[in-house]
Amino acid sequence: MPETDSALSTTMTEARRVMEICNACRYCEGFCAVFPAMALHRDFANADLNRLANLCHNCKACYYACQYAPPHPFGVNVPQTFAILRDESYRAYAWPRPLAAAFARNGTVVALTTGLSLALVLILTDSLTAPGILIRAWTGRDAFYRVIPWAAMSGIAAITLLFSMLALTMGGMAFWRESRPDRPVTGRAVLRGLHDALTLKNLGGGGHGCNDRDGAFSTLRRRFHHAMAYGFAACFAATSVAAFEAYVLGLPAPYPWLSAPVILGVVGGAGLLVGTSGLIGLKFTTDPTATAPALLGADLALLALLWFAAATGITLLLFRASAAMGPLLALHLGFILALFIVLPYSKFVHAIYRTLALIAR
Amino acid sequence: MLAAEVETETWDVLVVGGGNAALCAAITAREAGARVVLLEHAPPAFRGGNSRHTRNLRAMHDAPHGVLVDTYGEDEYWDDLLRVTGGATDEHLARMTIRASAAAPAWMTARGVNFQPSLTGTLSLGRTNAFFLGGGKALVNAYFATAERLGVTILYDTEVTSITLDDGFAREVTAVSRGFPLTLRARAVVVASGGFQANAAWMRESWGEAADNFIIRGTPYAQGTVLRDLLGQGVQHVGDATQCHAVAIDARAPKYDGGIVTRLDCVPFSIVVDRDAQRFYDEGEDVWPKRYAIWGRLVAQRPGQIAYSIIDAKAEPLFMPSVFPAIRADTIAELARQLGLNPAALEATVKTYNAAVVPGVFDSSKLDFCRTEGLDPPKTHWARAIDTPPFIGYPLRPGITFTYLGVQVNDRAQVLMQDGRPAANLWASGEIMAGNILGQGYLAGFGMTIGTVFGRLAGEEAARYARN
Numbered sequence: 153m154p155e156t157d158s159a160l161s162t163t164m165t166e167a168r169r170v171m172e173i174c175n176a177c178r179y180c181e182g183f184c185a186v187f188p189a190m191a192l193h194r195d196f197a198n199a200d201l202n203r204l205a206n207l208c209h210n211c212k213a214c215y216y217a218c219q220y221a222p223p224h225p226f227g228v229n230v231p232q233t234f235a236i237l238r239d240e241s242y243r244a245y246a247w248p249r250p251l252a253a254a255f256a257r258n259g260t261v262v263a264l265t266t267g268l269s270l271a272l273v274l275i276l277t278d279s280l281t282a283p284g285i286l287i288r289a290w291t292g293r294d295a296f297y298r299v300i301p302w303a304a305m306s307g308i309a310a311i312t313l314l315f316s317m318l319a320l321t322m323g324g325m326a327f328w329r330e331s332r333p334d335r336p337v338t339g340r341a342v343l344r345g346l347h348d349a350l351t352l353k354n355l356g357g358g359g360h361g362c363n364d365r366d367g368a369f370s371t372l373r374r375r376f377h378h379a380m381a382y383g384f385a386a387c388f389a390a391t392s393v394a395a396f397e398a399y400v401l402g403l404p405a406p407y408p409w410l411s412a413p414v415i416l417g418v419v420g421g422a423g424l425l426v427g428t429s430g431l432i433g434l435k436f437t438t439d440p441t442a443t444a445p446a447l448l449g450a451d452l453a454l455l456a457l458l459w460f461a462a463a464t465g466i467t468l469l470l471f472r473a474s475a476a477m478g479p480l481l482a483l484h485l486g487f488i489l490a491l492f493i494v495l496p497y498s499k500f501v502h503a504i505y506r507t508l509a510l511i512a513r
Numbered sequence: 514m515l516a517a518e519v520e521t522e523t524w525d526v527l528v529v530g531g532g533n534a535a536l537c538a539a540i541t542a543r544e545a546g547a548r549v550v551l552l553e554h555a556p557p558a559f560r561g562g563n564s565r566h567t568r569n570l571r572a573m574h575d576a577p578h579g580v581l582v583d584t585y586g587e588d589e590y591w592d593d594l595l596r597v598t599g600g601a602t603d604e605h606l607a608r609m610t611i612r613a614s615a616a617a618p619a620w621m622t623a624r625g626v627n628f629q630p631s632l633t634g635t636l637s638l639g640r641t642n643a644f645f646l647g648g649g650k651a652l653v654n655a656y657f658a659t660a661e662r663l664g665v666t667i668l669y670d671t672e673v674t675s676i677t678l679d680d681g682f683a684r685e686v687t688a689v690s691r692g693f694p695l696t697l698r699a700r701a702v703v704v705a706s707g708g709f710q711a712n713a714a715w716m717r718e719s720w721g722e723a724a725d726n727f728i729i730r731g732t733p734y735a736q737g738t739v740l741r742d743l744l745g746q747g748v749q750h751v752g753d754a755t756q757c758h759a760v761a762i763d764a765r766a767p768k769y770d771g772g773i774v775t776r777l778d779c780v781p782f783s784i785v786v787d788r789d790a791q792r793f794y795d796e797g798e799d800v801w802p803k804r805y806a807i808w809g810r811l812v813a814q815r816p817g818q819i820a821y822s823i824i825d826a827k828a829e830p831l832f833m834p835s836v837f838p839a840i841r842a843d844t845i846a847e848l849a850r851q852l853g854l855n856p857a858a859l860e861a862t863v864k865t866y867n868a869a870v871v872p873g874v875f876d877s878s879k880l881d882f883c884r885t886e887g888l889d890p891p892k893t894h895w896a897r898a899i900d901t902p903p904f905i906g907y908p909l910r911p912g913i914t915f916t917y918l919g920v921q922v923n924d925r926a927q928v929l930m931q932d933g934r935p936a937a938n939l940w941a942s943g944e945i946m947a948g949n950i951l952g953q954g955y956l957a958g959f960g961m962t963i964g965t966v967f968g969r970l971a972g973e974e975a976a977r978y979a980r981n
Contacts, residue, residue, distance in 0.1 A: 217647030
């Protein structure tokens with residue numbers, strides 16, 4: 153794809169130019185991990201720039217503090233340049249290679265995938281169940297599987313999730329091969345990287361918060377992201393506990409209100425709703441000068457998908473004893489299926505590369 | 514508020530300028546209850562004068578405080594100032610500034626300025642200087658946000674052209690705001706509009722045609738319009754117009770606003786030649802932080818105001834890279850051609866220098882006495898043969914940081930008239946009066962100290978006068 157290659161080199165050239173200016177200035181050293189990592193270099197190889205771009209949390213503090221930001225002729229815009237380069241790196245590390253194209257119009261791809269998987273689940277549910285089964289109140293253990301056969305549900309979930317895990321791992325390995333430091337990676341570096349990833353230390357702006365919307369400092373984005381990320385983790389934990397209870401203990405879903413899967417799911421779902429709503433709100437209210445408008449679609453698509461997955465999950469919980477359970481379950485599983493499929497081909501990959509970059513820096 | 518609305522008011526305090534000194538004055542006056550208008554020549558994107566390019570403030574402290582480690586007492590601070598100025602200072606004003614600097618970081622923090630530990634490569638300043646998180650533009654942003662929150666009226670794109678003085682009394686202020694003339698009235702006026710280094714015509718008056726080859730490291734808005742206006746109306750000057758802080762910077766820097774990234778730290782590890790490929794000064798006289806500020810003047814005095822720093826591959830890892838690419842060649846002759854120098858002349862200069870180098874133990878981190886013998890001018894430290902390709906050259910030009918000419922003030926920041934009396938309602942802070950304390954030389958972060966201390970003082974005094 154010659155077009156992509158030339159676009160790649162343009163962004164890379166701009167990123168190198170910007171980093172060379174920053175490296176001669178270094179006023180931003182206190183903001184985040186990018187600038188101390190940058191200062192270790194005199195020259196920037198493509199892999200260095202990819203690593204730095206993925207280290208950038210897009211907090212924009214350096215943009216507002218920059219004496220060389222546009223309209224200065226040097227036109228330094230680190231957050232925007234790195235956002236574009238980061239997106240290109242997602243393509244570069246994607247596995248299998250042909251699916252890298254999914255990052256080209258990622259918002260559309262994620263939205264279409266979601267639509268298709270919703271349609272698929274709804275059609276399958278309808279065609280695999282006997283007439284009258286779907287729209288009917290079911291209660292007790294096994295209620296969900298009256299609507300969607302256990303084998304179909306767990307089979308499709310297992311296949312898609314395992315494939316996504318494999319794709320994320322392959323992408324992560326490709327990133328790591330290019331980005332790993334020359335020196336051996338110590339356990340301490342791993343712990344520090346994980347700590348910084350889990351706490352979003354680099355969205356602290358050196359302790360005072362980030363420029364979430366404009367020149368003023370705030371910690372909103374960090375808090376919304378925590379709500380979303382830990383909400384996601386809690387939902388994942390809910391699913392894992394449920395799978396354990398179903399397959400190991402022989403206790404299939406649905407579970408009572410005061411059970412581990414439901415409590416985790418409710419807390420996680422609420423976190424996801426709050427976090428994704430807040431982040432979507434910030435996307436629309438932030439000063440766009442330091443963002444990459446072309447990437448807005450990809451960001452919004454994943455946020456929206458997570459929002460719908462959480463919202464349908466909570467709705468299902470509320471109405472699981474009613475006749476609406478069947479369609480609601482199908483709807484929820486449609487979104488979950490879409491999520492499983494798009495994980496390695498969406499903004500989600502930043503979690504992997506960012507964490508690895510924090511370890512490798 | 515629109516310019517037309519600003520005209521109908523009689524302001525308590527009118528502040529000329531939009532850098533650190535102006536903002537400190539405006540915020541202080543507003544906090545004292547005054548109704549304040551601030552006139553900034555630059556548009557919002559370039560607001561803040563030279564403060565935009567700064568990064569720290571020198572603060573006295575008798576115990577570790579915040580990001581400032583160890584102690585830095587009044588006498589040591591004074592000794593440092595005396596050394597760099599060679600006595601061109603006013604001890605009373607200087608000691609007053611030094612003492613007041615102790616309270617500056619806390620005052621700044623309370624008004625939104627964040628600090629960070631000393632940057633890499635500047636560890637020697639960690640004891641004496643408090644670094645702004647994100648640098649001077651972040652500080653300027655914080656102060657503008659605070660000023661707006663407090664209700665200071667700010668006009669951008671507004672250049673003050675004249676302050677009408679009537680026997681030391683400021684009657685009215687005329688300006689051009691977004692292209693339209695504007696006349697304002699205020700009970701008290703604070704001038705914090707900086708030096709005149711960006712005024713090419715004025716620089717030419719002092720330096721002749723050489724000034725055309727000067728590069729202005731900071732804001733293009735330091736036109737000195739108000740300074741010249743006041744000096745023409747009986748205000749007592751301090752310093753003279755030929756004095757400016759000049760460092761040697763990369764000649765490829767933009768004419769204005771290149772800032773920190775255009776600096777070159779390679780001089781002590783190089784030989785520096787002029788347009789004729791001849792050396793002209795001892796490059797290794799002392800460590801670079803103590804010598805970088807003389808090289809601007811040295812280059813300014815060479816023909817064409819240009820010089821070239823020449824190193825070889827051995828020296829390349831020893832200094833902070835400038836933002837512009839090194840000019841490289843495998844031979845001295847080829848390097849000379851790329852730099853536009855006479856190849857034979859540069860080869861001869863390098864050969865003579867190499868032959869004069871005395872063997873020694875090279876150490877870039879201290880005065881190592883690796884020197885030349887029988888060479889004029891000598892190189893007294895870090896002299897090593899230039900013999901390992903690739904050979905590298907950087908072009909140098911004088912980079913002007915600020916000018917020293919200013920208005921004379923007293924210890925209440927009042928502007929003094931030629932007869933020695935203070936002007937009734939006119940105060941000054943920042944670069945426009947820094948020459949009272951810093952008559953020559955430079956002490957890192959001291960300009961911001963003067964601006965902060967005198968800005969606060971001027972704001973306080975002006976507000977008190979206006980409200981009585």
